Amino acid sequence: MIPYGRQEITSSDIKEVKKVLTSNFITQGNKVPKFEKLVAKKVKAKYAIAVNSATSALHLSCMALGVTKNDIVWTSAISFVASANCAVYCGAQIDFVDISLKNYNICSKKLEEKLKIAKKKSLLPSVLVAVHMCGQPCDMKRIYDLSKKYKFKIIEDASHAIGSKYKNTLIGSCKYSSITVFSFHPVKIITTGEGGIATTNSKKLMEKLQILRTHGITKNQKSNSSNNGEWYYEQIDLGYNYRMTDISASLGISQLKRLDSYVKKRNDLAKRYDIKLKELPLILPKIPNYITSSFHLYVVLLDTNQLKINRLKLFNKLRSVDIGVQIHYIPIYKHPFYKKLFKKNFKLNNSEDYYERCISIPIYPSMKRWQQDKVINALRKFLV
Template sequence: MIPYGRQDIRQEDVDAVVEVLRSDFLTQGPVVPRFEQAVAGHVRARHAVAVNSATSALHIACLALDLGEGDWLWTTPITFVASANCGLYCGAKVDFVDIDPKTYNLCPEALAVKLKKAKEEGRLPKVLVAVHLCGQPCEMAAIHELSQRYGFRIIEDASHAIGGQYRGKPIGNGSYSDITVFSFHPVKIVTTGEGGMAVTNDDELAERMSLLRSHGITRDPECMTHEPDGPWYYQQVDLGFNYRMTEMQAALGVSQIERLDAYVARRNELAERYDRLLADLQVITPWQHPDNYSGRHLYVVRLQVDAIAPSHRAVFQSLREQGIGVNLHYIPVHLQPWYRQMGFRSGDFPEAERYYAEAISLPLFPLMTEGQQDAVVSALEEALVG
């Protein structure tokens, strides 16, 4: 089986983790700050807050932006459920904006139309989560301009996108958003096992997220409501969570981040080779904006379903039967049972649903060989024939 994604663990990664295991700190030691500094430096952000998952990062990002009961969070339907669930965790209501059929990201034109109507109805969003699907950045300049006009805050869900660039600047630099979130799950571009990070240029947001990831507890006298009783003293000043990243995870991240640029470059090489190999097949290959640089977390093709005999499901099953570990990213969130019970229905976001009916994620990972890639293409060609 050729998996759709696979981590690259080398001896230097193992050594870094073992060094921590033999140290005095397995949690709340010096390695997590070192990892935070490495990521912040790479993406040119002032602050980075490491947590145990990107979902946790999304949650504390929403809380730091004061999202709460009665507020609205908007995001794209084509994403993992966490991009929407983070709003529900805060007691907010969730809605979606349909995708651009070319990029598969949240469509700025659809957003503009929906915002105009929402202003008339008095239901503007407080937070928009812009998801960089597959690693390709959203059109952030247009989204940011709309945020200035309508007064919402922006979280970039860059779980797929670390190492990429938007208009020549690293994704996560904060030019067009309040907070950017990264994921370090094993199938992502670099891994800490499980893990995530929120980066920002705002001092207050960084301080709030740091507090929220660790029970809302502080030992800083300046943050306390009254004088400490002694050097042992701490105070809970907010309702926080245990979202901390361990030292072992951070050690793996520090080691992995050194190869980030090489990983992204290799992903782009393989993706461009896919483009060439698939040019004559009845699939639509992913369009890339010429001014941007994608992290290329996923390589998604869309089947030309009207031009082939087999169904979408039959092609998918054929690939799996041939040992190709394809996947589908993602089932539209509004079609999940949890969201259907909120009133969402089939037909609400037609571009997202059309994408879902055609999309298949092909294997793509830095250690993938050209021979494996040739096998994927050959299997797809056979599957399309039926």
């Protein structure tokens, strides 16, 4: 099966991980702080806090921003469920914004309309989770301006988007947000096995995230008396064990060296798809010139006006010839858990339309020419 995405593990990755495995610290050693420093430096953020998944990072980000049951959090309907779950973990009310069919991200126009209505009803969100779908950044400047006007905070769910740029700024710099979150799951741009990181420029948020990822415990307690020795620690908040291991961090350090080349390889593959698929009844990704996408995903939309085959048939045909296409994503509000939570039927037109027609075709740095040709030829065969 040619998967839609996969990791690349090199001999130098293995060497670095082996070093940690035979060292004294396989967790809580010096690799996690080193990885954090390198990521922060790379994306030009002041701080980075590594955890065991992007899901954990999103949860802690909501907590650090003070999200509770009294809050409303908005996110994109088209994302992985974790973008919404993070708010539900905190007891907050979740609501979804429709996407733009230009970039499959939150539509800033629809966001503005929804904010106007919410203001009248006193139902404004305190946090917006802006998802950079496929690696293509959201319209961040516009969303940031709206956040100032309507007084909400922004978490960038950049699980797909390490290495992406928006107006010459690398995603993760938090120029337009309080916190940015990356995922290092194996299908993402770089991997730590499982893993995630939150970046921020706020010392206060950094300290909060650090404490929350490790049970709410601190060793820098104010109440330390002279009778307490080196052993002493205090739990000052209710946190979790969301720590990243040094094994994972060492893999991340090694992978991070190849981030730029991975983004380039993904963009080269995307360009080739752009050229080879342009005659087919498909809507291909269009990236504006002020954006660099990491191309975590290459999503095509079926042009159903011109097509006889439906999406399910195409999906099954591609899978039957060992092409591991996937659907990203089912609108979150369609999941039974969310249906139950809302107790009403939710429907966002663009999200529904997108979901009916989207299909993610394989793209990953170690993809061979013959593998890409196989995908292209299969699409030609099944679509024409």
